[in-house]
Amino acid sequence: MEKILVIDDNETLRYALSELLGESGFECKTADDGPSALNELKNNSYDLAILDMKLPGMNGLEILKRIRDINKDIPVIMITAFGDVRTAVEAMKCGAQDFITKPFDNNSMILTIKKTLEINYLNQEVSILRKKVESTFYTGEVIIKSRVMKDVFEQIKIVAPTGLSVLIQGESGTGKEVMAGLIHKLSTRKDKPFVAVDCGAIPENLIESELFGHEKGAFTDARTSKEGKFELAEGGTIFLDEVTNLSEANQIKLLRVIQERKVTRLGGKKPINLDVRILAATNTRLAEAVNMRKFRQDLYYRLNEFHIDLPPLRERKEDIKQFIEFFIKDANEELNKNVTEVSDAVIQKLMNHTWPGNVRELRNVIRRAVLMTKGNVISSISVPNEISGLFENPPKVDGENISMGEYTKSVERELILKALEECEGNKSKAAKLLNMNERTLYRKIKSLGLK
Numbered sequence: 073m074e075k076i077l078v079i080d081d082n083e084t085l086r087y088a089l090s091e092l093l094g095e096s097g098f099e100c101k102t103a104d105d106g107p108s109a110l111n112e113l114k115n116n117s118y119d120l121a122i123l124d125m126k127l128p129g130m131n132g133l134e135i136l137k138r139i140r141d142i143n144k145d146i147p148v149i150m151i152t153a154f155g156d157v158r159t160a161v162e163a164m165k166c167g168a169q170d171f172i173t174k175p176f177d178n179n180s181m182i183l184t185i186k187k188t189l190e191i192n193y194l195n196q197e198v199s200i201l202r203k204k205v206e207s208t209f210y211t212g213e214v215i216i217k218s219r220v221m222k223d224v225f226e227q228i229k230i231v232a233p234t235g236l237s238v239l240i241q242g243e244s245g246t247g248k249e250v251m252a253g254l255i256h257k258l259s260t261r262k263d264k265p266f267v268a269v270d271c272g273a274i275p276e277n278l279i280e281s282e283l284f285g286h287e288k289g290a291f292t293d294a295r296t297s298k299e300g301k302f303e304l305a306e307g308g309t310i311f312l313d314e315v316t317n318l319s320e321a322n323q324i325k326l327l328r329v330i331q332e333r334k335v336t337r338l339g340g341k342k343p344i345n346l347d348v349r350i351l352a353a354t355n356t357r358l359a360e361a362v363n364m365r366k367f368r369q370d371l372y373y374r375l376n377e378f379h380i381d382l383p384p385l386r387e388r389k390e391d392i393k394q395f396i397e398f399f400i401k402d403a404n405e406e407l408n409k410n411v412t413e414v415s416d417a418v419i420q421k422l423m424n425h426t427w428p429g430n431v432r433e434l435r436n437v438i439r440r441a442v443l444m445t446k447g448n449v450i451s452s453i454s455v456p457n458e459i460s461g462l463f464e465n466p467p468k469v470d471g472e473n474i475s476m477g478e479y480t481k482s483v484e485r486e487l488i489l490k491a492l493e494e495c496e497g498n499k500s501k502a503a504k505l506l507n508m509n510e511r512t513l514y515r516k517i518k519s520l521g522l523k
Contacts, residue, residue, distance in 0.1 A: 074119040074189060078102045079109040079135065080151065081127050089122065089181075096182050106130035106138070113142050120189055123168075125152040125159060133163055140167045147192045149184060151176070161297065173295060194268075218388035224251070224380060231378045232258035237330075239375050240353040242382030244512065245430030248353040249313060251382065256309040261349060264308030269301050272314035272515040279322050281338050284329070290339025302335050305348045315352040315375065316361050317519065320368070327371045350375065385427040385434060392423055392434065399435050400450075403442035411442045413449040425455050428487070429506070485520050488513070492522075 076098050078089045086102040093100040101116075103109035106129055113121070121139060125132035136148055150163045150171035163171060169188045172181060216222055231238055232255045240248045249268060256266045274282050281290075285300030301310060318326065329335050330350065334343040352375045354361075361367035385392070396419070400411050418441075427433055441453045487506060495501035499517070503510040 073097065073099050075099045075101070075117065076185070077109065077112060077118045077121045079104075079106070079121060079127070080124040081105060082124070085124075092178055092181065093185075096185075098185070106135040109135060110138050110142065113139060113146070118146055120185065120192075121146055121148045122185075123148055123150055125150055125163070133159070133166060136163055136166055136168055145192075145196070147188045149188055164299075171296070217390040217394060218383075220383045220388055221391060224382065227378075227380050228255055229258065231255065231380075233260060234378075235349055236377040237350045237352070237375050238377070239358060239379040240351065240382065241357060241379065242353075242355065243384050243430055244355050244508070245432035246382040246384060247431055248355075248382060249311065251380065252309075252311040252313075252351045252353065255351060256311075256349075259309065259349070261308045265305050266309050266311065267301050267305040268311040268313060270313045270511075272317035272519070273511045276319055276322075279318065280325060283322075284325065284335050284337055285340075286338035287340045290337070294339065297337070300335065300337065302329065302346055302348055303344060307347055309349045309351060312350065312352040312375075314354060314515070316354045316356060316358065316367055317515070323368045323371050327368065327374060330371075330374045385430045389423055393419065395431060395434055396422065396438060399438035400442055402435075403439045406439070407443055409442050409445070411445050411448055411450060415449060415451045418450050418453045421453060421455060429508070484516060485522070488516060488520065488522060 076093055078086055078093075078100060080086050080089070080102070081104050083104070086104065090100045090102060101112065101118075103112055106127055109121075109123075112118075123132050123135060123139075127135065130138075132150060132152075136150070139146065139148060144167075147169040148167065150168045151174060152159065152163075152171055153174055161171075169191070170184055172184055216225065228251065238252075238255060240251055242248050252268070253266060256262060269283065271279065280286075281294075281298065281300065283300050283302060285298050285303055286294050288294055288297045312326075329346070332343070333346050335346055336343045358367060358372055358376065362369050362372045396414060400414070403409065404411055422434070422437075429436070437453065437455055441450045444454075445451075488502070491502040491505045492499070495505060499513055500510055503513040506513065508516075
């Protein structure tokens with residue numbers, strides 16, 4: 073249960089928000105001024121703060137800055153009067169995640185809270201993954217043995233300091249976003265923002281607003297102006313994951329932004345100059361999407377100034393033992409365990425597995441094994457064979473008639489259908505069975521035309 077601190081001097085509003093948040097499944101505590109709120113945040117952990125702009129003594133901006141000093145990771149939603157939107161925008165520049173104007177709708181408030189928490193959790197996850205891959209790459213905790221991955225890292229070291237757009241291709245779980253983060257970290261933009269966007273997770277009717285921003289009144293629910301992801305990435309890097317999910321119309325808009333290096337908010341008239349490096353990723357071959365007329369050729373060439381292909385784990389099994397050692401060490405620290413060895417039988421089982429979920433799947437398997445092991449040696453392990461062996465009649469490859477991308481989609485379709493069948497249609501359980509993010513599963517179901 074997420075803990076939320078409400079900071080407002082209006083007793084009626086504090087009570088109303090406490091009731092609303094409690095009914096919505098959140099744990100809520102309140103503070104009526106800045107000093108008591110700051111003291112509470114120093115002594116207790118919170119997942120989110122809701123802060124009124126006007127308070128006695130210290131105003132909202134001052135409190136916000138103090139909150140950032142105490143805990144720079146806690147998201148803050150500002151509450152402001154309708155006529156004070158300009159100040160609220162200033163607050164967002166100082167670190168607030170969002171703001172809501174009074175009087176607010178209860179449903180809109182809960183939706184904003186959930187969206188802010190989700191974005192914060194995703195950013196934390198990306199940060200953790202990026203730190204892990206950086207420590208892996210720089211300190212040698214995982215020594216990559218496969219020639220193919222050594223080549224990938226060499227390519228990253230070469231392209232990172234440049235301003236070239238990079239297209240990263242690879243199956244789900246191969247670490248495309250981690251590699252994008254590494255490119256950013258090794259670039260001259262490393263001290264500027266790294267903004268990741270999952271193009272498949274954003275509804276089609278919201279993607280333009282999310283990427284390019286909107287002005288107040290641009291559409292029905294646009295009560296305030298909003299910066300898009302490109303503006304938020306100014307001076308840094310934007311990572312467009314699953315870029316093939318963009319519609320034809322949004323591909324055209326993205327192409328225009330890349331060509332002109334300017335963005336115009338939805339409903340806006342004045343273009344905004346951009347200095348942003350673009351990285352893109354897809355789990356299929358983008359050239360095949362171009363050949364099938366599902367992706368614009370001119371946009372393909374803009375994104376593919378340099379490309380990196382990430383191999384699946386089954387094609388670099390020389391690295392598995394090194395990953396096992398690293399993931400065991402990582403799990404020991406996380407779970408307070410002391411696993412030191414893996415039996416030969418377990419190693420052989422892991423080496424023989426096809427790893428459809430790639431490195432992400434291997435990490436999950438090792439973490440579970442460390443958790444379940446009572447001693448210091450992993451002598452048995454649960455590998456999700458129900459996933460790797462789902463096909464009673466796997467799709468046949470006809471070298472002349474089916475591309476690798478089509479084959480991959482056929483495999484994904486069969487995997488998802490079988491998982492949904494075994495989970496009696498429960499998508500949440502199916503996602504766990506597939507070692508897949510639930511939102512990713514929903515996206516794939518939609519893209520593959522499944523119900």
